[in-house]
Amino acid sequence: MTRSIRTRRIVLATGACTAVAALLGTAAAAQATSSRPLAAPDIPVAAVKAHLDQLQSIADANGGNRAHGQPGYKASVDYIKGKLDAAGFTTKLQEFDHNGAKGYNIIADWPGGAEDKTVMAGSHLDSVDAGPGINDDGSGSAGILEVALAVSREHLKPAKHLRFAWWGDEEDGMIGSQHYVDSLGADKAKLDSYLNFDMIGSPNPGYFVYEYDTRLTKVFKDWFATKKIPTERETEGDGRSDHAPFKNAGVPVGGLFSGADYIKTDAQAKEWGGTAGKAFDACYHQSCDTSKNIDDTALHNHSNAIANALWQLSS
Incomplete structure (x- = not known):
């Protein structure tokens, strides 16, 4: 029995x-056959701000700025590259010369994914000579750095290749990003998209979405809609940030922007979706663009929107 x-x-x-x-x-x-991409993690704003504090300290120790050709810029490069190397990215410094000084782009590739469909995110790392450039564009640089570190923490295995970039000498006219695009040659056809993030923590912020490519615009606008955050058409124009060389080369571009300078006229107010006399960032290109010149909510929302876009577009 x-x-x-x-x-x-x-x-x-x-x-x-x-x-x-x-x-x-x-x-x-x-799960393997589902077309639904994995959800991006929350990007901790405290971690993004910690990077901004480091960039502020670098500027404080190097004459108050992180401008092209100045020691503060190279120290910023070393900080960003060190974080990426430790997280498992393949990094390289692309050198160029402008105005008698050496400049550097940081290019960071996450292993895996189809390289003939590369999704790329970038921000400029340099400041103007007048100040430390913490919103312009330490905010974008810190935001995409923490998103890149989240890719590592999550052990993301994207279907498309992921690449991040920090550009040198944007403030003199997109010198670093133009140098990179010129160096691509036929490889520019391998870029699925380029996403640009220039000033994502402006005080009194707007939520401006680049509207050059319908597919990329939709990814950002849909995310903001789920958060009930109204968006506006981006205001930077073709010649004001690092998306321009990519767009001119025929690469689909997208991105986010939280506003710069003052709204001086009614015409600007109509175009930018604000009110004349209202400041998006009164410290734009000034010495007061410090780590205190950041709106935490805007920084957090934009960083999460970046993560969502990269998770979606690389799946």
Whole structure:
């Protein structure tokens, strides 16, 4: 009798294991065939601000700025590159010369993904000579750095290749990003998209979405809509930030921007979606563009929107 019960238990257990295995196999197959991308993690704003504090300290120790050709810029490069190297990215410094000084772009590739469909995110790392440039554009640089570190923490395995870039000498006219695009040659056809983030923590912020490419615009606008955050058409124009060289080369571009300078006229107010006399960032290109010149909510929302876009577009 004992022997019979034991045999029956073994048969039942084997059947149960087979059923569980079948269910797990079905679930795995469903996940593999699902077109729904994994959700991006929350990007901790405290971590983004910690990077901004480091960039502020670098400026404080190097004459008050992080401008092209100045020691504060190279120290900023070393800080960003060190974080990426430790997180498992393949990084390289692309050198160029402008106005008698050496400049650097940081290019960081996350292993894996189809390189003929590369999704790229970038921000300029340099400041103007007048100040530390913490909103312009330490905010974009810190935001995409923390998103890149989240890619590493999450062990993301994107279908498309992911690349991040920090541009040198944007303030003299997109010198670093233009140098990179010029160096691509035929490889520019491998870029699925380029996303630009220039000033994402402006005080009194707007939520401006680049509207050059319908697919990329939709990714950002849909995310903001789920958060019930109204958006506006971007205001930077083709010649004011690092998306311009990519757009001119035929690469689909998108991006975010939280506003710069003052709204001086009614015409600007109509175009920018604000009120004349209202300041988006009164410290734009000034010495007061410090780590205190940041809106935490805007910085957090924009960083999460960046993460969502990269998770979506690279899946």
